[in-house]
Amino acid sequence: LGERSLGHKPKQESWDIAHHRIYGSPESEDVWQRLDQLLFKPYPHELGADLRVRCCLVDSGNWAERVYKYTSRRRSLGVWPVKGEKSKPGRPLVWRSKAAAVGDRLWLVDDARLKRTVLQRLKITLADGERGRPGYMHFPAPQADGLDDEYLGQFQNEVMIPKPLPNGETAFAWKTLGPNEAIDLQKYALAALHVLGDAVINNLGHWVQKAAEAGYARGGPAARHVDRAREVAPTTALPGARRSRTRHKGVE
DSSP, rough: OOOOOEEEEEEOOEEEEEEEOOOSTTOHHHHHHHHHHHHSSSSEEHHHOOOOOSOEEEOOSSSSSHHHHHHHSSSGEEEEEEEEEEEOOOSSSSOOOTTTTGGGGOOEEEEEHHHHHHHHHHHHOOOEEEEEEETTTEEOOOEETTTTOOOOHGGGSSSEEEEOOTSSSSEEEEEEESHHHHHHHHHHHHHHHHHHHHHHHHHHHHHHHHHHHHHHTSSGGTOGGGGGGGGGOOOOOEEEEOOOOOOOOOOO
16 A cells, blocks of 8 residues: 645645555555554644644455445545546536445545646745745655655656547646656645545634644744644655655545
8 A cells, every 4th residue: 555644824825744555455454453563653744733634535446345445434524435537618626526435435436637736736836935835735755664865756657648549639637658657646635635625625714723723732842833834734745856844635
């Protein structure tokens, strides 16, 4: 399994918090127990608060029944199965499945729109002296279990190519050029934010302030810099470029 934790501040500027690879067969209970350890541990905020994953989406494209079994026991904790679907006019970015076999326990996502959003945000750059912009994606220094240059290079491994149609028009289709785990994990981590809904997305500043207040109560750095809490807020992740050491899920 691959796991990605992503945090957000207002206007969906994001920070990759962690990436992990869990080796073993998805049929093994040990693999899912190790995932639990990652999902339910606290992540220390730089202002002194402990943050926890609010929503986790687990890709059900493979090992569907095993994924349903795992997520069904953790729905109250915000853990859900997810599956990518083709774009259609009028569809939302994320929606609940109506299939009788899975009921409302499965979330579906517009796969192409999420990919486009992720890849477009990678093109956002900062001017000298800027610390961030809406939609900007921050990456940490290389980590022992992922987020190295090879992993980040996977963002180049899906491209849209033109496809001529019989009626003379041109459609575009995604072409995979190599390993694309980074794109899949990033899109599902972004989808998890949308599963939380507009009440969270439109009020990320409120959650940032709560983190500051919690850090203040514990005597952390926020006790001296409460206003800085408006700058960084996790929720629930170009080769060698744009790494940020700012500390701050999707599972495939």
